[in-house]
Amino acid sequence: MPRTLRALLLTAGVSLPLAAATIWAAGALAALVPPADDPGGDAPREVRVRVHAWGFSPGVVRVRPGQSIRFAVVSDDVTHGFAINELGLNLPLRPGREVRSPSIAMELPEGTYTIHCSTFCGLGHASMKARLVVGAPGPAPAARAPWIASLLALAAVVGLVLVAGRGGRRR
Numbered sequence: 001m002p003r004t005l006r007a008l009l010l011t012a013g014v015s016l017p018l019a020a021a022t023i024w025a026a027g028a029l030a031a032l033v034p035p036a037d038d039p040g041g042d043a044p045r046e047v048r049v050r051v052h053a054w055g056f057s058p059g060v061v062r063v064r065p066g067q068s069i070r071f072a073v074v075s076d077d078v079t080h081g082f083a084i085n086e087l088g089l090n091l092p093l094r095p096g097r098e099v100r101s102p103s104i105a106m107e108l109p110e111g112t113y114t115i116h117c118s119t120f121c122g123l124g125h126a127s128m129k130a131r132l133v134v135g136a137p138g139p140a141p142a143a144r145a146p147w148i149a150s151l152l153a154l155a156a157v158v159g160l161v162l163v164a165g166r167g168g169r170r171r
């Protein structure tokens with residue numbers, strides 16, 4: 001094997017796993033960063049939700065398992081209710097007045113739960129829903145990419161070592 005080609009292959013063999021490791025580390029670190037409104041530690045995280053006919057904003061509330069949270073909910077228009085059956089939570093809402101839930105320790109199993117309106121509010125009431133997502137149910141496809149990259153890089157290195165070894169012996 002020509003020396004330049006060998007040097008090139010060795011460089012690639014070293015830099016590929018490094019690049020894969022960097023991508024993986026960046027992904028792992030990003031997963032550790034809490035949401036912006038997460039105080040961390042033991043302080044309950046306040047989750048602010050605005051309610052209107054016929055929806056919730058945000059439409060998806062994400063919480064960590066075991067995290068303590070407190071909902072602060074306000075209706076922008078008419079009378080609604082903010083209810084999560086699995087938490088035994090039902091907050092009646094008057095227009096424009098913020099209602100705060102007690103601090104809730106999120107002890108539900110990881111998964112997706114329905115937030116719904118518990119006070120009849122007209123035509124769209126039955127479909128007035130949002131989602132509470134506890135933890136990370138089901139890995140997102142993107143989360144697997146760094147692992148696949150790492151494995152590919154490892155396979156490349158093993159292959160290069162074998163090729164380089166064979167080339168060396170031939171001389």
Ligand SMILES: [Cu+2]
Pocket residue numbers: 080081117118119120121122125128
């Ligand atoms: Cu309603």
